Each structure stands twice: as structure tokens, then as C-alpha cells.
Amino acid sequence: SAVISQKPSRDICQRGTSLTIQCQVDSQVTMMFWYRQQPGQSLTLIATANQGSEATYESGFVIDKFPISRPNLTFSTLTVSNMSPEDSSIYLCSVGYGTGSGNTIYFGEGSWLTVV
Amino acid sequence: EDKVVQSPLSLVVHEGDTVTLNCSYEVTNFRSLLWYKQEKKAPTFLFMLTSSGIEKKSGRLSSILDKKELFSILNITATQTGDSAIYLCAVEGRGANSKLTFGKGITLSVRP
Numbered sequence: 001s002a003v004i005s006q007k008p009s010r011d012i013c014q015r016g017t018s019l020t021i022q023c024q025v026d027s028q029v030t031m032m033f034w035y036r037q038q039p040g041q042s043l044t045l046i047a048t049a050n051q052g053s054e055a056t057y058e059s060g061f062v063i064d065k066f067p068i069s070r071p072n073l074t075f076s077t078l079t080v081s082n083m084s085p086e087d088s089s090i091y092l093c094s095v096g097y098g099t100g101s102g103n104t105i106y107f108g109e110g111s112w113l114t115v116v
Numbered sequence: 117e118d119k120v121v122q123s124p125l126s127l128v129v130h131e132g133d134t135v136t137l138n139c140s141y142e143v144t145n146f147r148s149l150l151w152y153k154q155e156k157k158a159p160t161f162l163f164m165l166t167s168s169g170i171e172k173k174s175g176r177l178s179s180i181l182d183k184k185e186l187f188s189i190l191n192i193t194a195t196q197t198g199d200s201a202i203y204l205c206a207v208e209g210r211g212a213n214s215k216l217t218f219g220k221g222i223t224l225s226v227r228p
Binding site: 104105 | 157
């Protein structure tokens with residue numbers, strides 16, 4: 001497994017502002033993802049962070065709201081733009097390691113954002 | 117659309133009890149099923165299952181997959197208060213992005 005570090009771990013943000021979350025992995029990984037977990041809900045995939053190209057977004061998530069960077073194989077950022085209280089959530093960076101039969105996905109510690 | 121349903125939604129047991137957590141799924145082109153334990157923030161990986169009938173075991177935890185009936189169970193024997201957590205089940209379909217679809221989770225509380 002990998003050591004996945006996220007910053008910030010927690011923040012309180014003002015409505016209308018943007019915040020960038022950083023994810024650092026201690027080894028090179030091909031697969032890197034961003035998930036959201038709203039209060040009392042399960043995890044939902046926001047996008048796949050692709051190294052050297054634009055991220056692939058899931059239905060309901062757009063680049064203008066959640067721009068993602070992936071400059072290399074160990075680092076990614078997720079920005080939550082123009083925040084509203086509905087964006088209060090845990091944001092989780094994850095990486096995947098593949099075997100022949102499936103991929104094991106590991107998660108970072110998460111970034112807990114509260115929008116006021 | 118891929119779907120994962122976990123049951124029960126919550127469970128309260130006493131230390132030493134054995135619990136069985138259920139996960140049923142519908143997924144296009146199933147690849148694997150994964151179990152996670154979530155205590156505070158980050159889900160921690162427990163098991164990945166790809167083949168029917170082969171039990172995966174780690175200490176007091178074990179899990180098995182039935183690809184014909186489309187479900188998996190996670191067993192915890194001799195439960196301890198440290199087992200209190202949310203247990204998440206997720207399935208991966210075959211696709212370019214290795215997307216995981218998660219269930220809502222099962223909240224397990226183990227009382228002393």
C-alpha cells in the first residue's frame with residue numbers, strides 16, 4: 001500500500017471562496033482519484049486525475065467547479081471553487097494498484113471542509 | 117447504473133458477539149468487490165474479492181463472495197469495541213477508470 005498525505009486535513013471556508021486540497025503519495029502511481037463523502041452519505045467519485053491530461057469527471061461533477069491538477073505520478077490537487085454550504089464534505093484522495101484480477105484502492109486521510 | 121446495497125444499516129452488539137454484514141450488488145461487467153472499515157475519516161482497506169467461494173481471512177475478520185447470487189458477507193468474530201466503525205462495501209466494474217461504486221455503509225457499534 002502507499003502512504004497518502006492530504007492537506008489541509010480540516011478547514012472552515014467562507015461561502016463564495018475556493019480552496020485547493022493537495023494530495024501527495026510516497027510512490028509513483030498510475031491511478032489517482034478524488035472522492036467526496038457528504039455528511040451521513042457514502043463515497044462518491046468526483047473524477048479520475050490523469051497525469052499529463054485533463055481529469056475525467058463523473059456525471060454531476062464539472063471542471064469549472066472542481067478543477068484538478070496532476071503534474072506528476074505522485075501529486076494531485078483538487079480545488080473546490082465558489083463554495084456553498086452544500087460543498088461541506090470530506091474530500092478523499094485515493095490511489096489504485098492493479099493486479100491481474102482487480103484494483104485495490106487506498107485512501108488518504110481526507111480533508112474535512114465546512115463551508116459557512 | 118451500478119448499485120450496491122448494504123444491510124443492516126446499523127447494528128449494535130456486545131463484545132464477544134459474532135456479526136455478519138451483508139452486501140448485495142448490481143454492476144455491469146463485475147471485476148471485484150472491496151470491503152473497507154471507516155472509523156474517523158479515511159476508509160481503510162480490508163479485503164478485495166474477485167472469485168466466488170474463496171474466503172479471505174484476516175484475524176477475526178473474514179469475507180466471501182457469491183458471484184452467482186451477487187452478494188458478499190463480512191464476518192467479524194469475537195467482536196471488540198475497536199471494531200466499532202462504518203463498514204463500506206464497494207464494487208469495481210470493468211472499465212477504463214476503475215471506478216468504485218460504494219454502498220451506504222453499515223454502522224457497527226460494539227458495546228463493552
